[in-house]
Amino acid sequence: MNHSAHRTGSAHERTAHAGHENHGVGHAHDHGAHAAHGHAHHQGASWGMAAKATLHCLTGCAIGEILGMVIGTALLWGNVETMILAITLAFLFGYSFTLFAVRRAGLDFKSAVKVALAADTVSIAVMELVDNGIIALTPGAMDAHLSDGLFWGALLGGFAVAFLITTPVNKWMIGRGKGHAVVHAYH
Numbered sequence: 001m002n003h004s005a006h007r008t009g010s011a012h013e014r015t016a017h018a019g020h021e022n023h024g025v026g027h028a029h030d031h032g033a034h035a036a037h038g039h040a041h042h043q044g045a046s047w048g049m050a051a052k053a054t055l056h057c058l059t060g061c062a063i064g065e066i067l068g069m070v071i072g073t074a075l076l077w078g079n080v081e082t083m084i085l086a087i088t089l090a091f092l093f094g095y096s097f098t099l100f101a102v103r104r105a106g107l108d109f110k111s112a113v114k115v116a117l118a119a120d121t122v123s124i125a126v127m128e129l130v131d132n133g134i135i136a137l138t139p140g141a142m143d144a145h146l147s148d149g150l151f152w153g154a155l156l157g158g159f160a161v162a163f164l165i166t167t168p169v170n171k172w173m174i175g176r177g178k179g180h181a182v183v184h185a186y187h
Contacts, residue, residue, distance in 0.1 A: 050171030053180035064089030134158035
């Protein structure tokens with residue numbers, strides 16, 4: 001019987017965590033060696049990993065932003081109030097996706113909040129800046145109603161452009177051990 005199939009964790013996880021068993025134990029803290037080690041460890045951030053992190057963020061942002069736009073429009077709020085609600089809900093839902101994932105992995109609530117903030121803040125901020133910028137700059141989109149194709153076209157087009165711009169940002173951050181790289185320790 002071949003027992004190699006019973007190993008836990010993916011090849012990526014085993015490779016990513018190899019050599020960390022004794023990290024920091026019994027040696028003087030050499031910042032240069034640590035920085036070189038950290039750089040080598042995170043340098044291999046792939047486009048696929050960055051796209052997955054961005055899609056994870058985009059899903060939460062899209063749910064929150066669409067919900068905010070629908071609520072603000074249904075309540076006949078002005079553009080500024082509706083955008084503030086949409087952006088607030090985008091951050092809330094974006095953080096929530098990560099928060100629930102790391103809580104399921106066993107992290108306490110306070111630590112999970114810190115991981116979610118570290119993992120998603122820059123990604124969500126870039127995404128919201130791009131997406132809302134496109135909506136604001138698309139003629140008539142801010143005054144379009146939920147039943148208008150212009151409303152949905154500007155919103156979905158903004159998400160698509162935000163994904164394209166945020167993915168390289170996430171790749172850069174993951175490659176430096178930031179952003180969604182902090183979440184990978186809990187998967």
